[in-house]
Amino acid sequence: MSPVTIYHNPNCGTSRNTLKLIRHFGIDPDVVEYLATPPSREALVDLIARAGLTARDIVRKKGTPYAELGLDSADEAALLDAMVAHPILINRPIVASERGVALCRPSDVVLDVLPLQPGNDAFKEDGAQFLRDDRIAADDPALIAALRAGDLPVEDLAESGRRFFAYRTLAGTRVGFGGYELYGHDALLRSVVVLANVQTKKIGRNLVPLLAYRAMREGARTAWLLTKTAAGFFDKIGYKRRDRDEAPTAILTTRQAKSLCPTSAVLMAKKLGF
Numbered sequence: 001m002s003p004v005t006i007y008h009n010p011n012c013g014t015s016r017n018t019l020k021l022i023r024h025f026g027i028d029p030d031v032v033e034y035l036a037t038p039p040s041r042e043a044l045v046d047l048i049a050r051a052g053l054t055a056r057d058i059v060r061k062k063g064t065p066y067a068e069l070g071l072d073s074a075d076e077a078a079l080l081d082a083m084v085a086h087p088i089l090i091n092r093p094i095v096a097s098e099r100g101v102a103l104c105r106p107s108d109v110v111l112d113v114l115p116l117q118p119g120n121d122a123f124k125e126d127g128a129q130f131l132r133d134d135r136i137a138a139d140d141p142a143l144i145a146a147l148r149a150g151d152l153p154v155e156d157l158a159e160s161g162r163r164f165f166a167y168r169t170l171a172g173t174r175v176g177f178g179g180y181e182l183y184g185h186d187a188l189l190r191s192v193v194v195l196a197n198v199q200t201k202k203i204g205r206n207l208v209p210l211l212a213y214r215a216m217r218e219g220a221r222t223a224w225l226l227t228k229t230a231a232g233f234f235d236k237i238g239y240k241r242r243d244r245d246e247a248p249t250a251i252l253t254t255r256q257a258k259s260l261c262p263t264s265a266v267l268m269a270k271k272l273g274f
């Protein structure tokens with residue numbers, strides 16, 4: 001038995017990218033095509049618990065009988081029963097190893113459960129690089145330099161409640177930074193910057209979902225942001241423009257919203273989920 005198991009759907013790009021990344025490290029995983037051979041209820045309960053998630057977190061709506069089965073009001077037990085009866089309701093891919101279990105959306109998240117090892121760069125099916133993220137300190141000089149170069153605020157970096165990450169390719173090339181502030185179920189994404197020499201190479205479109213994933217795993221259910229020049233970029237990755245009166249007070253009273261971003265900055269938001 002391989003030390004890594006992937007619950008895989010070959011029709012899903014994220015699942016294929018995840019499998020590609022596992023194999024990139026020379027690992028030959030057990031590939032469970034769960035639509036044909038679904039996990040038992042007990043196995044599913046175990047995977048969900050080890051991932052630190054709930055059945056509701058891993059239920060898939062798109063392209064499934066979720067609405068037809070009226071699962072909006074289902075409790076955890078009913079969701080599990082539905083997923084066992086209709087495995088298409090299980091979101092994919094779930095990867096299990098000795099290091100843990102993760103629902104790998106985006107696919108780069110699988111690095112959390114693979115043995116840490118250096119690697120060569122690798123690319124998703126759309127040509128974007130797989131990225132690693134590392135938590136960094138707010139006073140990291142490279143973060144500050146990149147934010148200044150991107151004309152983004154640095155005045156409030158050291159205040160409490162902020163998290164910052166550096167992003168690099170699998171071979172270790174630093175490509176950008178991002179951060180968030182968490183206010184209950186609302187996160188303010190901030191300090192998103194791709195280094196100038198690697199902009200327009202699909203790094204931003206990979207970096208933001210990875211950043212939003214980290215916020216989501218800390219409880220965020222909506223990601224908000226303010227941008228002076230990149231609204232067109234965020235439009236392309238599913239963020240919607242919002243009026244200020246649609247945002248919760250916690251977001252409107254952040255330093256970014258109150259004083260650091262001009263009132264002309266565009267407010268945008270996206271619901272978070274796998």
Ligand SMILES: CC(C)(COP(=O)(O)OP(=O)(O)OC[C@H]1O[C@@H](n2cnc3c(N)ncnc32)[C@H](O)[C@@H]1OP(=O)(O)O)[C@@H](O)C(=O)NCCC(=O)NCCS
Pocket residue numbers: 150151152190191192193194195198199200201202203204205206225226227228229230231232233234236
């Ligand atoms: C905005 C930024 C993060 C985008 O990252 P990137 O790696 O260059 O973007 P990608 O290559 O992933 O681009 C994805 C798409 O958005 C488009 N795009 C990129 N930057 C854009 C911008 N500023 N405005 C409009 N569209 C943009 C790309 O052309 C691409 O379009 P396509 O899918 O049709 O080809 C990066 O340009 C940057 O760091 N800018 C300076 C700092 C900044 O403005 N940060 C946002 C603050 S909230």
